[in-house]
Amino acid sequence: xxxxxxxxxxxxxxxxxxxxxxxxxxxxxxxxxxxxxxxxxxxxxxxxxxxxxxxxxxxxxxxxxxxxxxxxxxxxxxxxxxxxxxxxxxxxxxxxxxxxxxxxxxxxxxxxxxxxxxxxxxxxxxxxxxxxxxxxxxxxxxxxxxxxxxxxxxxxxxxxxxxxxxxxxxxxxxxxxxxxxxxxxxxxxxxxxxxxxxxxxxxxxxxxxxxxxxxxxxxxxxxxxxxxxxxxxxxxxxxxxxxxxxxxxxxxxxxxxxxxxxxxxxxxxxxxxxxxxxxxxxxxxxxxxxxxxxxxxxxxxxxxxxxxxxxxxxxxxxxxxxxxxxxxxxxx
Numbered sequence: 001x002x003x004x005x006x007x008x009x010x011x012x013x014x015x016x017x018x019x020x021x022x023x024x025x026x027x028x029x030x031x032x033x034x035x036x037x038x039x040x041x042x043x044x045x046x047x048x049x050x051x052x053x054x055x056x057x058x059x060x061x062x063x064x065x066x067x068x069x070x071x072x073x074x075x076x077x078x079x080x081x082x083x084x085x086x087x088x089x090x091x092x093x094x095x096x097x098x099x100x101x102x103x104x105x106x107x108x109x110x111x112x113x114x115x116x117x118x119x120x121x122x123x124x125x126x127x128x129x130x131x132x133x134x135x136x137x138x139x140x141x142x143x144x145x146x147x148x149x150x151x152x153x154x155x156x157x158x159x160x161x162x163x164x165x166x167x168x169x170x171x172x173x174x175x176x177x178x179x180x181x182x183x184x185x186x187x188x189x190x191x192x193x194x195x196x197x198x199x200x201x202x203x204x205x206x207x208x209x210x211x212x213x214x215x216x217x218x219x220x221x222x223x224x225x226x227x228x229x230x231x232x233x234x235x236x237x238x239x240x241x242x243x244x245x246x247x248x249x250x251x252x253x254x255x256x257x258x259x260x261x262x263x264x265x266x267x268x269x270x271x272x273x274x275x276x277x278x279x280x281x282x283x284x285x286x287x288x289x290x291x292x293x294x295x296x297x298x299x300x301x302x303x304x305x306x307x308x309x310x311x312x313x314x315x316x317x318x319x320x321x322x323x324x325x326x327x328x329x330x331x332x
Contacts, residue, residue: 043072043268045080046099048089050106050128055205056230056246057258061105061127063247064260073268094119101267107131112138123271123279125263129175135281139270141263142285144175145245146182147317148256148295149226150324152243153186155254155310156224157194159241159302166197166217166225167331170204174328176228179245179256181327183226197222198331207232214238227252241301253301257294262286288318 047065049058062082069078083089085106093102094115101123104112107130116124116137125139133140156165165187167180180198187194197217201209210231217225218240225235226243235242235251244252263284270279286292295314297307316322 041075041272042077042079043101043271044099045078045101045103045267046093047080047082047103047105048085048093048108049082050085051205052084056244056249057128057204058105060246060258061260064258065264068261068264073265073272076268076272090115090124094122100271101125103127103267109134109138109140120277121275123267123277125267127263129173131283133281133283135279137277137279139267139279140283141260141266142175142283143258143260143263143292144178144285144287144326145256145258145293146178146326147288147324148293149179150182150186151295151310151314151317152226152254152256153183153188154190154313155186155297155302155306156183156226156243157187157191158306158309160191160194160224162221162223163191163193164195164197164221164223166199166214166220166222168210168213168217168225168227168229169198169200169331170228171202172200172330177328177330178326179228180226180331181329182324184331185324185327195221201229205229211238214240214242248296253298255296257296259292259294262290262292288314289320 051058065080069080072078090102090104090108090111093099099122103125105127107128108126109132112124112126113134116134120137122137123139124137125141127141128143131140167183169176169180184196187196197220199213199217201213203209207230210227210229211233214225214227214231214235215238218238223240224243225240228245230244230249242252244255246256246258248255248257263286266284270277297310299307313322317324
């Protein structure tokens with residue numbers, strides 16, 4: 001599975017003084033909101049990124065938003081603007097009255113809750129671990145990648161020649177730990193004698209730290225390293241083969257993918273039903289079966305037989321014949 005090229009145009013949003021990305025997909029005016037279901041309209045979305053538009057977590061969403069905007073739901077056009085994180089950003093966007101959906105691409109429930117009362121016709125979306133179930137005008141999108149991470153572990157065990165593999169995490173949050181534990185579980189089930197190394201960079205991004213952790217695991221014999229954030233030094237220079245996270249990392253031979261189109265469709269559906277907004281209270285999570293996550297394998301680096309075996313395991317998970325448990329404990 002391969003992601004699309006990034007075809008984005010940038011502009012300076014003078015009203016808020018922030019660097020934004022604008023999808024020039026519709027130039028229709030935004031219709032007035034009312035209490036009836038909405039149709040034949042433009043959906044204006046403001047997205048507040050978690051880190052920056054090039055970080056894997058943010059980049060996966062940016063790519064999905066572009067794909068979604070290119071093929072929107074029937075009778076709906078999408079106009080989206082991306083904002084860098086900043087203090088009071090959500091409040092300023094809500095008070096601007098320019099947006100139908102304000103998507104906070106991180107843990108933001110504490111900031112969203114008071115805004116919901118003041119702006120009941122705006123749908124706020126929060127993403128990832130660390131949020132709270134509010135429902136109504138808040139849609140909480142979970143994004144757990146433990147299933148493709150388990151498959152990466154099974155692939156790593158098959159590919160490793162040294163019998164040693166590693167995983168480099170970001171911050172020991174639940175939705176980081178579950179990926180790392182699933183990767184280790186997939187490897188150990190496939191090859192019980194596999195040896196593993198685990199480390200954290202204790203930051204959500206940091207190419208130099210990722211490169212240093214990868215080099216340290218390579219020095220301990222690991223020939224394959226699953227990195228939950230991108231590194232700076234090419235993996236070949238570190239004498240390892242790398243697995244990537246969230247997007248199809250060009251320096252990786254395989255990657256776990258975060259796919260957001262179904263979550264964007266749900267946000268559009270909640271908004272189109274009109275007020276009062278009625279997003280599910282509990283967090284919404286979609287796995288392989290619901291196309292909320294995926295797997296990318298570079299077929300030039302992995303043999304057809306190995307690809308076929310991983311695809312078989314992927315079908316088992318998607319069909320419900322194999323269940324990958326969520327383990328949020330700190331891995332070791």
